[in-house]
Amino acid sequence: MRSLGLSLAAAACFFQLVSYSDAQAPQQVRAAYVPAVTWLPVRVAKDKGIFQKHGLDVSLTLIQNLSLLPGAVGKQFDFAASTGPDLLKAVASGLDVAAVAGEVFETKDNMTTQIVVRGDSPIKTLADLKGKIVGTPSLGAIIHVSLLHWLKKEGIDTSTIRAVEVPFPAMADQLKAGRIDAAEMIDPFSRQMIAAGGRSLGDPVLSVGDDVLFPFWISERSWAEKNPAILKAWIMSLEEAKAFIDANPEEARVVLSDYTKLPPAVVREIPFPNYRFRITAKDLAVWVDVLKSLGQLSADLGNRKLVVEVE
Amino acid sequence: MIAALQASRVNWLGLTTIGVVLLIWQAAVQSGLLSFEFLPAPSAIFEGLIALIASGDLVREIASTMTSVLIGWLIALVIGVSAGLLLGSSRALRRYSIASIEFLRPLPGIAFLPVGLLLFGFSTTMELFVIVLPVLWPILIGTMGGVIAVPVRLYEVARTLRLTRTEVIRKIFLPAAAPTIFVGARISLTLALVLAVIAEMIGNPQGLGYAIVREQQAMRPDVMFAYVFVVGLLGIAINAVATALGSRIPILSPQGVAK
Numbered sequence: 001m002r003s004l005g006l007s008l009a010a011a012a013c014f015f016q017l018v019s020y021s022d023a024q025a026p027q028q029v030r031a032a033y034v035p036a037v038t039w040l041p042v043r044v045a046k047d048k049g050i051f052q053k054h055g056l057d058v059s060l061t062l063i064q065n066l067s068l069l070p071g072a073v074g075k076q077f078d079f080a081a082s083t084g085p086d087l088l089k090a091v092a093s094g095l096d097v098a099a100v101a102g103e104v105f106e107t108k109d110n111m112t113t114q115i116v117v118r119g120d121s122p123i124k125t126l127a128d129l130k131g132k133i134v135g136t137p138s139l140g141a142i143i144h145v146s147l148l149h150w151l152k153k154e155g156i157d158t159s160t161i162r163a164v165e166v167p168f169p170a171m172a173d174q175l176k177a178g179r180i181d182a183a184e185m186i187d188p189f190s191r192q193m194i195a196a197g198g199r200s201l202g203d204p205v206l207s208v209g210d211d212v213l214f215p216f217w218i219s220e221r222s223w224a225e226k227n228p229a230i231l232k233a234w235i236m237s238l239e240e241a242k243a244f245i246d247a248n249p250e251e252a253r254v255v256l257s258d259y260t261k262l263p264p265a266v267v268r269e270i271p272f273p274n275y276r277f278r279i280t281a282k283d284l285a286v287w288v289d290v291l292k293s294l295g296q297l298s299a300d301l302g303n304r305k306l307v308v309e310v311e
Numbered sequence: 312m313i314a315a316l317q318a319s320r321v322n323w324l325g326l327t328t329i330g331v332v333l334l335i336w337q338a339a340v341q342s343g344l345l346s347f348e349f350l351p352a353p354s355a356i357f358e359g360l361i362a363l364i365a366s367g368d369l370v371r372e373i374a375s376t377m378t379s380v381l382i383g384w385l386i387a388l389v390i391g392v393s394a395g396l397l398l399g400s401s402r403a404l405r406r407y408s409i410a411s412i413e414f415l416r417p418l419p420g421i422a423f424l425p426v427g428l429l430l431f432g433f434s435t436t437m438e439l440f441v442i443v444l445p446v447l448w449p450i451l452i453g454t455m456g457g458v459i460a461v462p463v464r465l466y467e468v469a470r471t472l473r474l475t476r477t478e479v480i481r482k483i484f485l486p487a488a489a490p491t492i493f494v495g496a497r498i499s500l501t502l503a504l505v506l507a508v509i510a511e512m513i514g515n516p517q518g519l520g521y522a523i524v525r526e527q528q529a530m531r532p533d534v535m536f537a538y539v540f541v542v543g544l545l546g547i548a549i550n551a552v553a554t555a556l557g558s559r560i561p562i563l564s565p566q567g568v569a570k
Contacts, residue, residue, distance in 0.1 A: 032433070035525070035528060035529070036528075061433065061516060062516055062525075063433060063516055064512075064513075064516070064521070064524045064525070064528065065513060065514075068425070068428055068433075068513070068514065071425075071428055071429045072428065072432045072433060075432055076432035076433060076434070077432075167527060167528075168528070169349060169527050169528060169530055169532070170349050170527075172348050172349070173347040173348055173349045173350065176346075176347065176348075177347070188530075260528075260529060261525065261526070261529035261531065262529050262530060263529075263530055263531070266530060
């Protein structure tokens with residue numbers, strides 16, 4: 001009887017040890033991001049062991065085309081980079097995805113997107129874009145949606161501009177050659193174009209409002225709701241990474257250079273955007289209104305949960 | 312002189328054309344006639360290529376792309392030859408399927424990329440999915456055409472010799488269709504390279520295609536064009552190997568079959 005008691009006690013200790021080591025084992029998480037300064041915190045969190053500290057074992061995949069990511073969420077990735085239009089269109093088409101963490105908020109004090117024209121261009125205001133060709137990275141991209149919204153807000157018929165898809169690095173040459181009249185640009189490409197004599201008409205994203213949710217992280221909604229602890233650890237890691245970037249900008253730029261492969265001069269000059277990771281449903285609601293006003297939301301989202309908030 | 316150059320095994324005239332184009336390009340950039348951020352001079356691209364070779368990344372990226380090309384091509388070869396033999400030998404099957412084949416054949420392979428991404432994610436499997444379908448058609452059509460063109464007297468020979476179905480395929484269909492299968496396979500191999508690069512540029516973050524986009528986004532047009540140049544060289548190399556194979560294996564040329 002006594003030996004049975006001892007055996008049970010030993011077994012209990014063993015299972016306690018196993019469950020303790022399970023609790024200590026880092027949670028494996030897969031994430032996809034884009035090689036731009038926007039996603040620096042996730043790389044800093046990975047490279048500086050911050051995820052590990054918060055109990056996450058994160059494998060990162062670099063993807064060039066952010067708009068293709070919602071379809072891979074829940075299958076290949078637990079977290080993926082996305083934007084308002086991409087997420088909302090994915091939800092409208094039936095995908096079970098939701099925003100789970102912020103990344104960059106666009107503000108007047110820290111603008112990352114610009115509509116750039118040549119220095120000698122006759123285009124002085126937004127209204128002058130009528131009948132012109134605008135270069136966009138993608139017709140469905142957040143920057144193009146923002147420009148359409150801006151035009152509409154200013155009472156300009158959006159059908160009067162013609163948009164053609166041009167990769168960011170090729171925009172400057174296309175503008176110079178006169179193939180496009182204006183370019184939808186992001187840092188560091190816009191910065192370089194303006195330094196070379198280009199002129200900005202303004203930040204299209206700010207037409208949506210000031211302090212606007214720009215790119216952010218999405219997950220499979222059902223998975224996110226079942227894993228609030230992982231979401232919390234993800235956000236806390238990114239917040240700690242942001243603190244690291246603020247405190248060690250030079251070291252952060254080394255990380256930036258490593259994954260973007262941008263020239264050293266560009267890496268030195270590029271400003272850090274306004275990183276913020278806690279988001280609410282209100283942050284995404286503005287994009288629902290924008291897409292609706294442009295007639296780009298194919299389905300009524302009704303009461304669909306678009307953001308899984310973390311306490 | 313020109314006759315001697317034409318007779319040489321090395322295509323000197325073709326190489327001279329490439330050399331002249333590069334010289335004009337270099338002169339246009341250096342003189343400022345072509346002044347674009349994203350169009351470097353051939354000399355800068357050459358320097359980019361040297362840096363790329365020194366970095367050691369190139370071999371890994373070529374290996375990655377070529378692995379996908381060869382696997383995708385082999386899958387297409389097996390499916391294409393099998394389906395081509397079936398369709399070529401059965402008039403009824405041909406009647407049922409030819410409309411579907413003619414419908415699917417002109418569809419651009421890259422149009423299947425979003426479907427591939429949904430099914431297989433950002434992966435090599437997705438890349439193979441994008442490669443196989445378009446690469447399949449030249450092989451299938453070549454095989455089917457070859458089998459249809461088998462002379463009637465060979466069927467009579469098969470009947471006289473009481474060959475089994477397998478023997479007919481092995482001893483009559485395959486040798487008769489070998490030259491057209493080979494033509495299809497050769498076209499498909501280069502096509503597989505093009506599709507692999509495109510699939511990597513858009514969906515599979517590895518290999519030469521991904522490297523082209525990566526360097527473009529990293530504001531390194533010299534290195535980006537160096538990668539494009541490597542893809543072109545690979546295309547030439549693939550074609551040269553296939554041509555050499557065709558000339559060395561008698562059954563792969565129509566004359567060889569006739570013999």
